[in-house]
Amino acid sequence: MSAAARDPRRRTARPPFGARLAQAMAERGPVCVGIDPHPGLLEAWGLADSPVGLRDFSLRVVEAVSGRVAAVKPQAAFFERHGSAGVAVLEEVLQALRDAGTLSILDVKRGDIGSTMGAYAQAYLGEDAPAAADAITVSPYLGYGSLAPALELACATGRGVFVLALTSNPEGAEVQHARSSDARSVAAGVVEAVARSNAAADKAGYLGSVGLVVGATTGGAVRDLGIDLASANAALLAPGVGTQGAGAAELRSVFSGVRHRVLASTSRAVLEAGPQVSGLRRAAGQTREAVAAALAW
Numbered sequence: 001m002s003a004a005a006r007d008p009r010r011r012t013a014r015p016p017f018g019a020r021l022a023q024a025m026a027e028r029g030p031v032c033v034g035i036d037p038h039p040g041l042l043e044a045w046g047l048a049d050s051p052v053g054l055r056d057f058s059l060r061v062v063e064a065v066s067g068r069v070a071a072v073k074p075q076a077a078f079f080e081r082h083g084s085a086g087v088a089v090l091e092e093v094l095q096a097l098r099d100a101g102t103l104s105i106l107d108v109k110r111g112d113i114g115s116t117m118g119a120y121a122q123a124y125l126g127e128d129a130p131a132a133a134d135a136i137t138v139s140p141y142l143g144y145g146s147l148a149p150a151l152e153l154a155c156a157t158g159r160g161v162f163v164l165a166l167t168s169n170p171e172g173a174e175v176q177h178a179r180s181s182d183a184r185s186v187a188a189g190v191v192e193a194v195a196r197s198n199a200a201a202d203k204a205g206y207l208g209s210v211g212l213v214v215g216a217t218t219g220g221a222v223r224d225l226g227i228d229l230a231s232a233n234a235a236l237l238a239p240g241v242g243t244q245g246a247g248a249a250e251l252r253s254v255f256s257g258v259r260h261r262v263l264a265s266t267s268r269a270v271l272e273a274g275p276q277v278s279g280l281r282r283a284a285g286q287t288r289e290a291v292a293a294a295l296a297w
């Protein structure tokens with residue numbers, strides 16, 4: 001491979017992630033299905049808790065939902081727990097999604113000092129990286145500026161990032177709801193930073209490629225913290241739908257005024273309908289219909 005081809009910043013003809021996601025949501029609705037191969041789910045599907053079982057599980061999900069939902073979100077942790085063989089399966093799953101023309105959002109929640117963040121960015125957002133996804137989740141809690149290498153590489157390769165703002169777990173509030181001396185909450189600061197990152201796309205009339213993670217379980221936090229989600233020109237990845245308790249009412253209430261930006265994410269609630277591809281497909285379709293109705297899609 002030439003040095004130019006190895007350069008992870010090599011510009012690509014791929015359209016920006018924000019535009020690709022907006023198109024996928026317009027065509028396939030506002031749902032993302034997670035691939036979370038929990039040991040209990042592998043057992044329930046009659047599969048071994050091994051890289052072989054992991055591969056069978058994940059590729060069945062890809063077969064069931066590709067082309068039927070806007071995006072698929074593999075959870076890296078469930079692959080990494082199988083060591084290097086599990087990571088090889090993750091790379092295969094990401095390739096299968098590419099082959100199927102379905103957007104991948106790799107849930108890795110990376111965040112580190114800028115120089116190390118550059119290496120993470122090359123691993124997941126580099127042009128020819130084996131584990132490249134269309135987008136990844138990142139954590140801004142080492143400072144939003146530390147994410148710059150990921151934002152820059154995503155922009156160069158037509159990929160995206162989703163920045164954790166208000167996570168779906170109850171423990172997130174102790175950090176994300178904290179207020180600084182000017183009374184602004186940490187989460188509101190993250191949303192403002194994302195709005196700045198997406199400003200050029202906004203001006204050009206496109207959805208930005210820097211999304212936000214806002215859990216569907218976060219109740220009145222968006223309102224109580226005075227967060228203006230609409231200002232961010234960002235897709236809103238909303239985990240927490242299904243097993244964590246959020247449904248139609250929560251989606252309507254948390255995302256009032258920004259419903260058209262929401263990409264609702266659900267994993268176990270669909271995966272429990274396996275192991276048959278037909279069952280998974282039916283569950284994903286029902287979720288898509290229910291979420292679309294809730295968000296008046």
Ligand SMILES: O=c1ccn([C@@H]2O[C@H](COP(=O)(O)O)[C@@H](O)[C@H]2O)c(=O)[nH]1
Pocket residue numbers: 034036075107166167168169213215239240241242243244265266267268269
């Ligand atoms: O705030 C967040 C961010 C990410 N997640 C991830 O989404 C899925 C949720 O799985 P379910 O089975 O639908 O509960 C999982 O991979 C989480 O790590 C989240 O839940 N909340």
